[in-house]
Amino acid sequence: MPTIKSSYLGNLRTEAMHIQSGNLIITDAPVDNNGKGEAFSPTDLVCAALGSCMVTIMGIIADREGVSLDGLSWEITKIMQSSPRKIQEVVVNFTWTNPAQDTAFLQKIKNAARTCPVALSLDPAITQTVNFDF
Structure with a gap:
């Protein structure tokens, strides 16, 4: 279906x-x-999917461990290659205003983000730069 x-x-x-x-x-x-740029482009959606997938997997782990991700946000920068036209790099910058203090938990969610299904599905030629400001 x-x-x-x-x-x-x-x-x-x-x-x-x-x-x-x-x-x-x-x-x-x-x-x-050649477009109007009035909505997400298809490549914007790829990048948004990466960030959303990362946080979804982080959230699953946080829920399992009873940790709130309140205050977690992220910004994504898409860098395009001109020839051939394709995504060259996706930069994801995470910020967490009230991070958990458990370093083992923080490492666990960072690893989870880097291995989410979208991250693993993207072509290895696309550089994924992930920064955690926490």
């Missing part, structure tokens, strides 16, 4: 619907690739 149903809306824009929930995602080609 399909997970996502998508359609082309014209003008380099697409719509994807998550079938189970009905949630929609709109994509738009970036300005530097």
Whole structure:
């Protein structure tokens, strides 16, 4: 059974619907690739998926160990290669305003982030730079 149903809306824009929930995602080609840049580009979504997957796996471990991840946030920088046009590097910078004090736990969630399913699925030619400010 399909997970996502998508359609082309014209003008380099697409719509994807998550079938189970009905949630929609709109994509738009970036300005530097003939688009309007009015929504996430497909490559933006790849980068967002990486950060979200990392935190989801970190959250599973935190829940299992009774630790709150409140105050955890992250920023992602996408670096594109021009020829061939593709993602060259994804930089994920984590900040945690109220981190857990257990160093073993912190190391566990850092390792989990680096080995989340999206991180393991990306081509090894894409550099994944992950920084933890905690």
